[in-house]
Every structure is written in structure tokens, then in C-alpha cells.
Amino acid sequence: MMTVSPNTEPAIRVRGLEKSYGKLEVLRGVDFDVGRGSIFALLGSNGAGKTTIVRILATLLKADAGSAGVNGFDVATKPSDVRASFSLTGQFAAVDEILSGRENLVLVARLRHVKDPDAVADDLLRRFSLTEAAPRRVSTYSGGMRRRLDIAMSLIGDPPVIFLDEPTTGLDPEARVEVWETVRGLAGRGTTVLLTTQYLEEAEQLADRIAILHRGRIIANGTLAELKQLLPPAKVEYVEKQPSLEDVFFAIVGDPGSDNPRTTSERK
Structure with a gap:
């Protein structure tokens, strides 16, 4: 019988994950943990490497370097136990x-x-x-x-863990809200949710923690409140305007098409 790891361990653990296709480096040392019963959003634009991470965690793809575990089981050495620990919902309804x-x-x-x-x-x-x-x-x-x-x-x-790979792709706003309520219900019942998305509002609405993946690296990881603190304090003129997750995302990643994210010092 499969034994479930102690609840003190994260449901998902990723350390130094690397993956390349020829000369194309898709993942360049990715690290993050996902706490049990939480919703963790992996946020990034198309081609950032989100689906590659999910495929490695789901034992569908082997990493070139680094390690990953699901429910306390290593994806490389105990793939059968990993597969018994999760379900995967892809970008299109199966x-x-x-x-x-x-x-x-x-x-x-x-x-x-x-x-x-x-x-x-x-x-x-x-x-x-x-x-x-x-x-x-x-x-x-x-x-x-x-x-x-x-x-x-x-x-x-x-399953104690569920991977949702861009679950609202192609849905209209009303259907998207329906799915959001469903995801909240999963976490409320104790299921750990790893959500990949390119929709900033989706991560802002759902996630307990958000990791921003840019060009194969995690360049920010924290709660929404922690990510907002990466920006300078809001200037008060007539009404104080708190930064949205979209503001945080582009401040960290840089302008669209830029190869290099802006550092914290450059944003001050």
C-alpha cells in the first residue's frame, strides 16, 4: 500500500529543475514549494516553461537536472507513487x-x-x-x-494533488468565474492545486502564493501582498492606488519583448 508522506512536508517540491531542447533552454534552475491544501499559481506568458514543469511533475517528461517531488515521492525514482498521488487537467476539456x-x-x-x-x-x-x-x-x-x-x-x-494547466483557456468570462469557484472549492476540501496560467487576474483571484516564471526562471515568489511590496510605495495624490498584479508582473518581467527582467533597484 502506498504511504502518504507526513503533512509537514510540502505537497510539491521543486529544486534546481532544468530542461533544454537542443540549444533552447526552457527551464534554467527552477525552485519552489507548494504547501498542502493551498492554491499555488505558476504565472507566465506563453513559452515561459509552465507546461514543461507540469509535464515533469506528472512524470511525462524527464528533467535534465534538478529534482522534483509530489506528495513526498520523487518523480524520477518513484514515478508510480507520484502518478497515484495526482490528477492532471490540461488546457482543453478531455x-x-x-x-x-x-x-x-x-x-x-x-x-x-x-x-x-x-x-x-x-x-x-x-x-x-x-x-x-x-x-x-x-x-x-x-x-x-x-x-x-x-x-x-x-x-x-x-487524489491529494491536482495540476490545472491553464484551465480557463478559451472560456468566456462567465465560464471562467465558474471554474474559479470550482478551484476554490477544491482547496477548501484540502486538495492541493498547482495552477498554471497566463491570466494575471486569475492568479490574483485564486492563489495563496504566486510564482512568476520568466524565460525559464522563477523571478518572484510570494503572496500577492508580498509581491506588491516589490514596487515603491503608492504615491498619494487624491486617492491612493494600490498596484495590481499586472503592475507587479510587468515591473518584474520588464517591457514586453525585453530579454531581461528589471531588478528591484532599477524599479526604485
């Missing part, structure tokens, strides 16, 4: 449009050899507010409903 919502859930529960798959499906349908839509074909679902169903499917078997 649901069968021909089947109904309930049939999708029952099918996955049976494939994972979960006891009483019908009861598991009904419980998840209630949790994700999909009971009324359960008999309908998924092809009739809205984007937000499909994504909620996709996340519900990933929770079958109660």
Missing part, C-alpha cells in the same frame, strides 16, 4: 461529447477501479452543480460546464 455527463464520470470511475462508481458519479455531479445536466450529452454543455465536468473526472479516486 470529455467524451457523445456520452452524458454521468456516463463520463461512471466510465472513469470504472477504469480506475473505484468502488461503487455510480455513487461516486452522483456525488461529484452534486458537488459540481451538474445533477440536472447529468443525463444530457456533453455536446450540449457550455464551456464552463465541460470544464467543471473535466475537473470532476480528475477528482475520481480522491
Whole structure:
């Protein structure tokens, strides 16, 4: 039987992670921890290396250097234990449009050899507010409903960790808010969430901690309040304006198209 590591250890630990494709350095020494039951946002633009990190943590890709662990298990030496510890939801909903919502859930529960798959499906349908839509074909679902169903499917078997790789890509604002509420609910039940996103507002709304990934390196890591402190104090004229996460992001990363992030001293 797989043993779960003590709760004092972080749910995810990454140290010195490197990955290159030929001469292209995608990851250049990445370090971060994710506390249990928290939402951790990995924020960066396209090509920053977010999905590469997720693929390494999911044992789908081998790192060139460094180490990574999920739920106390090393991804290189104990990949089977790692795979038993997480679920992965990619950028596009992996649901069968021909089947109904309930049939999708029952099918996955049976494939994972979960006891009483019908009861598991009904419980998840209630949790994700999909009971009324359960008999309908998924092809009739809205984007937000499909994504909620996709996340519900990933929770079958109660994994302690879930990777959400840009889960709101292509969704309209209303559907995005639906997914945000779903993610908050996951953390509220004790699930650890690693969220990759390029949407600044998404990280600001959801994350307990935010790491900014730029050109293969983590260049800032902290709570939203800590990241805001990287900017000079707000100037009070008529009304004090607190910096948004977008202000912090571009102040750290630099102007679009710039190869070098601005240092703290350069921002003062």
C-alpha cells in the first residue's frame, strides 16, 4: 500500500529543475514549494516553461537536472507513487461529447477501479452543480460546464494533488468565474492545486502564493501582498492606488519583448 508522506512536508517540491531542447533552454534552475491544501499559481506568458514543469511533475517528461517531488515521492525514482498521488487537467476539456455527463464520470470511475462508481458519479455531479445536466450529452454543455465536468473526472479516486494547466483557456468570462469557484472549492476540501496560467487576474483571484516564471526562471515568489511590496510605495495624490498584479508582473518581467527582467533597484 502506498504511504502518504507526513503533512509537514510540502505537497510539491521543486529544486534546481532544468530542461533544454537542443540549444533552447526552457527551464534554467527552477525552485519552489507548494504547501498542502493551498492554491499555488505558476504565472507566465506563453513559452515561459509552465507546461514543461507540469509535464515533469506528472512524470511525462524527464528533467535534465534538478529534482522534483509530489506528495513526498520523487518523480524520477518513484514515478508510480507520484502518478497515484495526482490528477492532471490540461488546457482543453478531455470529455467524451457523445456520452452524458454521468456516463463520463461512471466510465472513469470504472477504469480506475473505484468502488461503487455510480455513487461516486452522483456525488461529484452534486458537488459540481451538474445533477440536472447529468443525463444530457456533453455536446450540449457550455464551456464552463465541460470544464467543471473535466475537473470532476480528475477528482475520481480522491487524489491529494491536482495540476490545472491553464484551465480557463478559451472560456468566456462567465465560464471562467465558474471554474474559479470550482478551484476554490477544491482547496477548501484540502486538495492541493498547482495552477498554471497566463491570466494575471486569475492568479490574483485564486492563489495563496504566486510564482512568476520568466524565460525559464522563477523571478518572484510570494503572496500577492508580498509581491506588491516589490514596487515603491503608492504615491498619494487624491486617492491612493494600490498596484495590481499586472503592475507587479510587468515591473518584474520588464517591457514586453525585453530579454531581461528589471531588478528591484532599477524599479526604485
